[in-house]
Amino acid sequence: MNIAVVGTGYVGLVSGVCFSEFGFNVKCIDNNVSKIEELKKGIVPIYEKELDKLMSKNMKAGRLSFTSDMAEGVRDADIVFIAVGTPSKPDGSANLNYVYGAVDELAPHMNNDAILMIKSTVPVGTTRAVKRFLLDKGFDIEVAFNPEFLREGAAIEDFMRPDRIILGVESKKAEEALKRAYRPLFVLSIPIVFTGVETAELSKYAANAFLAMKITFINEVANLCENCGADVQEVAYAIGLDKRIGEQFLQVGPGYGGSCFPKDTSALNDFAKNFGVDMPLVEETIRSNDARREKMIQKIMSVCDNDVKNKNISILGVTFKANTDDMRDSPSICIVNHLIEKGANVKIYDPSFSEQAKRIFKNVEWNGNAYDNCNGADVVVILTDWAEFRAINLADLRCRVKTPLLVDLRSIYTVHEAKASGFTYHSVGRPFLNG
Numbered sequence: 035m036n037i038a039v040v041g042t043g044y045v046g047l048v049s050g051v052c053f054s055e056f057g058f059n060v061k062c063i064d065n066n067v068s069k070i071e072e073l074k075k076g077i078v079p080i081y082e083k084e085l086d087k088l089m090s091k092n093m094k095a096g097r098l099s100f101t102s103d104m105a106e107g108v109r110d111a112d113i114v115f116i117a118v119g120t121p122s123k124p125d126g127s128a129n130l131n132y133v134y135g136a137v138d139e140l141a142p143h144m145n146n147d148a149i150l151m152i153k154s155t156v157p158v159g160t161t162r163a164v165k166r167f168l169l170d171k172g173f174d175i176e177v178a179f180n181p182e183f184l185r186e187g188a189a190i191e192d193f194m195r196p197d198r199i200i201l202g203v204e205s206k207k208a209e210e211a212l213k214r215a216y217r218p219l220f221v222l223s224i225p226i227v228f229t230g231v232e233t234a235e236l237s238k239y240a241a242n243a244f245l246a247m248k249i250t251f252i253n254e255v256a257n258l259c260e261n262c263g264a265d266v267q268e269v270a271y272a273i274g275l276d277k278r279i280g281e282q283f284l285q286v287g288p289g290y291g292g293s294c295f296p297k298d299t300s301a302l303n304d305f306a307k308n309f310g311v312d313m314p315l316v317e318e319t320i321r322s323n324d325a326r327r328e329k330m331i332q333k334i335m336s337v338c339d340n341d342v343k344n345k346n347i348s349i350l351g352v353t354f355k356a357n358t359d360d361m362r363d364s365p366s367i368c369i370v371n372h373l374i375e376k377g378a379n380v381k382i383y384d385p386s387f388s389e390q391a392k393r394i395f396k397n398v399e400w401n402g403n404a405y406d407n408c409n410g411a412d413v414v415v416i417l418t419d420w421a422e423f424r425a426i427n428l429a430d431l432r433c434r435v436k437t438p439l440l441v442d443l444r445s446i447y448t449v450h451e452a453k454a455s456g457f458t459y460h461s462v463g464r465p466f467l468n469g
């Protein structure tokens with residue numbers, strides 16, 4: 035089977051590489067010519083565990099190639115996946131220009147028997163609208179929808195062993211083609227759910243909104259803990275043991291960010307209104323998550339007596355979560371920029387050495403490890419829960435800082451550990467124990 039994937043971002047590149055690992059012939063297409071040139075040399079443009087090895091293995095096997103020529107990329111494909119971005123417009127709705135741009139470009143070159151599979155996250159109604167768009171241009175191409183649920187940082191594992199595959203199809207022909215494409219997972223007894231296209235489209239948004247609500251909920255519980263004497267870590271553990279709730283997405287922090295939850299909650303809220311439906315829970319999740327960032331800024335400022343001018347602030351982690359270099363909508367952006375605006379000397383260490391972060395934060399000092407980043411610091415702030423920050427030798431760190439103040443916005447240390455190493459420790463959701 036020949037597969038084409040349009041868009042080589044976090045989703046497209048991982049999908050293309052994994053489909054080639056299944057044994058299919060895959061062509062990955064992107065209109066970013068310099069990205070394609072790098073990929074052809076085997077250079078992976080994103081931070082994703084094991085992706086480089088799997089990519090070069092399949093390139094060497096002759097199953098995986100890259101091109102910026104759409105015609106060459108889609109000509110022989112049995113299935114063309116679209117994995118281009120669907121960012122937010124300023125009004126919160128989904129920007130579908132990249133999807134329609136790609137469809138417009140590929141349609142004249144695609145084999146009419148092939149299936150066009152939208153993998154980008156798109157509002158309910160888009161798959162049918164794309165079908166109509168193609169018909170209006172004289173192309174009778176089968177269009178289906180396959181939401182992607184992979185998590186950055188665990189993307190290959192999630193693609194290879196997902197909890198489920200959702201396939202929104204309107205014909206037996208599309209169903210059969212997709213059964214073939216996902217057969218390697220079918221054999222592993224991964225549930226493959228065929229639905230109508232609207233159900234598949236909404237399933238993606240409903241899943242992301244639910245997870246965003248879960249994160250927001252525990253952050254609100256953390257606010258209460260700070261005022262009532264409870265410990266949010268223990269509350270999260272206690273409720274997470276209930277199978278109806280589950281332990282995942284109950285980690286406190288500076289609020290959700292990244293390329294999906296913020297834009298997908300906004301888009302859901304927007305297109306629900308177009309169907310005449312209000313979603314107050316989703317609206318409140320968006321509002322509460324925005325307020326969370328402001329609250330984190332206030333927490334850091336109050337630890338610094340509301341004056342950070344000329345203070346040395348060591349930031350540990352800036353990506354929106356661990357194990358990715360993705361900075362899209364990371365809570366760190368407004369937090370760090372606020373500190374810079376108020377005159378702080380900001381030093382940053384992030385284990386991904388994110389190029390995106392370097393483009394965002396100007397006039398900061400970058401360091402190659404957490405210890406050097408903390409030399410002479412007036413305050414150390416943990417913003418992202420990278421595993422290596424859990425294993426920092428706090429006693430060693432204590433010797434390097436000017437003032438032993440640690441603000442841990444992920445609450446990754448126990449209060450006892452932090453205090454024992456001589457730090458005054460401010461975490462979230464555990465106020466009365468703080469040093």
Ligand SMILES: NC(=O)c1ccc[n+]([C@@H]2O[C@H](COP(=O)([O-])OP(=O)(O)OC[C@H]3O[C@@H](n4cnc5c(N)ncnc54)[C@H](O)[C@@H]3O)[C@@H](O)[C@H]2O)c1
Nearest residue numbers: 041042043044045064065066117118119120136154155182
């Ligand atoms: N990032 C995630 O973790 C994730 C997870 C699940 C679903 N999604 C969804 O998948 C989609 C893609 O997300 P992403 O994070 O991979 O995006 P991305 O921004 O990382 O990558 C998109 C790529 O598409 C390319 N592109 C745009 N227009 C093109 C065209 N006309 N022809 C060829 N290439 C084109 C861009 O150059 C870019 O390389 C989005 O809809 C997103 O919501 C993302």
